[in-house]
Amino acid sequence: MTRILAFFMVLLAAVCAGADDAPLTDLEQKFQQSLSGATLVGHFTMSSQPTGKLSEERYIISKVTKVSGKKDIWRFVVRIQYGKFDVNVPLDLTVKWADETPMITMTDFTIPVMGTFSARVLFYRDQYAGTWQHGKVGGHLFGKIERRAALPDSKKPPGEPSSSSAVK
Secondary structure (H helix, E strand, C coil): CHHHHHHHHHHHHHHHCCCCCCCCCHHHHHHHHHHCCEEEEEEECCCCCCCCCCEEEEEEEEEEEECCCCCCEEEEEEEEEECCEEEEEEEEEEEEEECCEEEEEEEEEEECCCEEEEEEEEEECCEEEEEEEECCEEEEEEEEEEECCCCCHHHCCCCCCCHHHCCC
16 A cells, blocks of 8 residues: 555656746745745635534645646645655645635645535635535635745755745
8 A cells, every 4th residue: 555655746746847837936936935835724614514613734735836837727736644644745635715815725635635615715815714615514714924044955845845946
């Protein structure tokens, strides 16, 4: 099972490689900078649970880049910690804009190791909020965007952009 997952991750990385040099508008640059090297820290609800019960969540994002030649597609390199797996995975996600507000849209999107999800997640200033669905289970998610202090390149986790590749 571990070998199959490792092979799948290498294959996925190869398929997703190399398309992060798209020209960016000012809003897109701000979006990329605000999420690259950030962690989304917050809570989620489950529609099947009693109101008021919140579960904690963390999404660690190493890098966000717009995919060249694909309108509205952005590559999110995210850390997935699930069971005994702890991997960085590139996910190509659709980002739509409502004026100056970016929103991730996922409809029946398969995330390796985890399954198929649908979601709408808005980002505004240092906060995020949205809805999610995984099979028959769904709910809301919300929280804040935390940025890590800059680390020297030698201390950065795999997949995180180096100082020389950061947007200035």
